[in-house]
Amino acid sequence: MKGLDLVEDLRKRKETLFTHPTPLERMKNISSLTGVEIFIKREDLIGCGFGGNKIRKMEYLIEDIKNKGADTVLTWGGIQSNWCRAMSSICRIFGIEPYLILFKRKNLPDDLGGNVLLENFSGAKISIVEGEGKKLIKLDDIWEIVSENLQNLEKMGRKTYLAPIGASIPEGSMEVSWGGIAYLDCFYELMEQCDTLGIEPDWIVHATGSGSTQAGLIAGSKLMGVKTKILGISVSETKVKFEEIVRFILENIQNYIQVNLEIKDEEIKIVDDYIGDGYGIVSRELVNSIKIVAEKEGIFLDPVYTGKAMVGLLDLINKGFFKKNEKIIFMHTGGLPALFSYKEKLEEFLKEQR
Ligand SMILES: Cc1ncc(COP(=O)(O)O)c(C=O)c1O
Missing domain, CATH: 3.40.50.1100 (Rossmann fold)
Structure with a gap:
């Protein structure tokens, strides 16, 4: 078995740890604020082990x-x-x-x-x-x-x-990038939800940290042959470094599913402009993005991954990166327990706004 059949089979046989699918919702207020249709995939609501990707x-x-x-x-x-x-x-x-x-x-x-x-x-x-x-x-x-x-x-x-x-990277005891396979599966789940909602997303935007969320989503999009582009917002490494990591994981996924997806360099899209002062370092922009989403949607983002990805998404919208009428799905990949450990740093910037 290989390709689509293998993925279908894996999806049936995997260890189910939570209720699928995770919700896909329209960000009503953020969409009207920005003038762009944005949906959110709530991986943070995975109801086991405090959720997340x-x-x-x-x-x-x-x-x-x-x-x-x-x-x-x-x-x-x-x-x-x-x-x-x-x-x-x-x-x-x-x-x-x-x-x-x-x-x-x-x-x-x-x-x-x-x-x-x-x-x-x-x-x-x-x-x-x-x-x-x-x-x-x-x-x-x-x-x-x-x-x-x-x-x-x-x-x-x-x-x-x-x-x-x-x-993510196959090393240690892991020969297959299971993180990548899980997000290939997630892409299928997402497309089924999009079908039900009658939407065809142009973009999926998410935080890239170790690379397999992005690699899996890219593999999913290629294997299903849809137009959806995947944009990873780096929270740590340079664009060049992540392109290399994501490509490496993609090679491993393709070997496993025995399909050559013929992924072009321009299909591995990474933006490294929003790392700020470094991995996990809190900034004014980060606090603003967490605050906007909290106030407009009642949804909380984390300070290391999803908050930074949202800084990127909002800034790219402002800069006209996305075309009018394009539909974007923002992946909320979780990470919320860390919010409370960053209390002091976050408070510094929150105070300015009171
Ligand atoms: C909450 C959260 N979001 C996103 C990511 C990035 O995902 P990936 O490691 O698959 O690139 C991570 C981990 O790195 C994470 O913990």
Whole structure:
């Protein structure tokens, strides 16, 4: 089996962790404010493990973890990693022990609330690592620390699955980008909803962090042969770096589904103008975008991913990037537990507006 048939089969066989589809709603007030038709796909409302795109990815990854007979999962991320929170809550449901390595980063909140609080509720084993003199830990050092932890777990007799961040780049114990496959599946789900609503979206706009949400959506759009373009707003890396990562994940997805989607360079669309002062760094524009959506729609965005993607979407609309009458779907990919850990930084800018 391959291509469309394989995807249909995977969709039927996957581990269902939440009620599908997640809602797709029109952003009525934001649409009239901006003069552009905007819809929102509420991945944040996924009703398990506090929701978000990472839980959707787990519907596929958990199968791989179980199939490989693991009793333990080792993964890592920043202190407020949504990935680590999703991993700990889903692993627990299946009786698998989650081990998390959380890296502190200079200038980012390091309180142990938000996602860390939830991980503690899920009974995850957590080790917190800080770079010397609070410096950013280099990638090579991260791998060294992760490998040491893996060896220790194996010495303890634990059958450990090493899960890469965001189930995006196939590495560690993961050979297939299950995050990408999950978002290929999500694209199908979205098209079914669009059919019901009688709309043909021109764009899907979302935050890009580890790349598989974007790669999966692009693969979905190509495989279904529809006109929808996918625009990733980078929250961390340069456009060039993300083009490389997304392309790499796309190669892996195409190998898995055994279809050459013939993806052209211009079909991997990434904008890196909205990273601001860096990953997770809060700005006035970010606070404004969270506030506008809260006030106009009663929907809350997170400060690291969806808030920044909304800064990008609103600015691109202002600059006339989208054509008149184009329809846009904004993916709310979740991340809300971190909102509360950013309280102090967010308050600084919120105060200016009172
Ligand atoms: C809330 C949230 N939105 C978006 C993203 C980006 O998705 P991806 O990692 O698939 O690029 C992430 C993680 O990186 C996330 O936690």
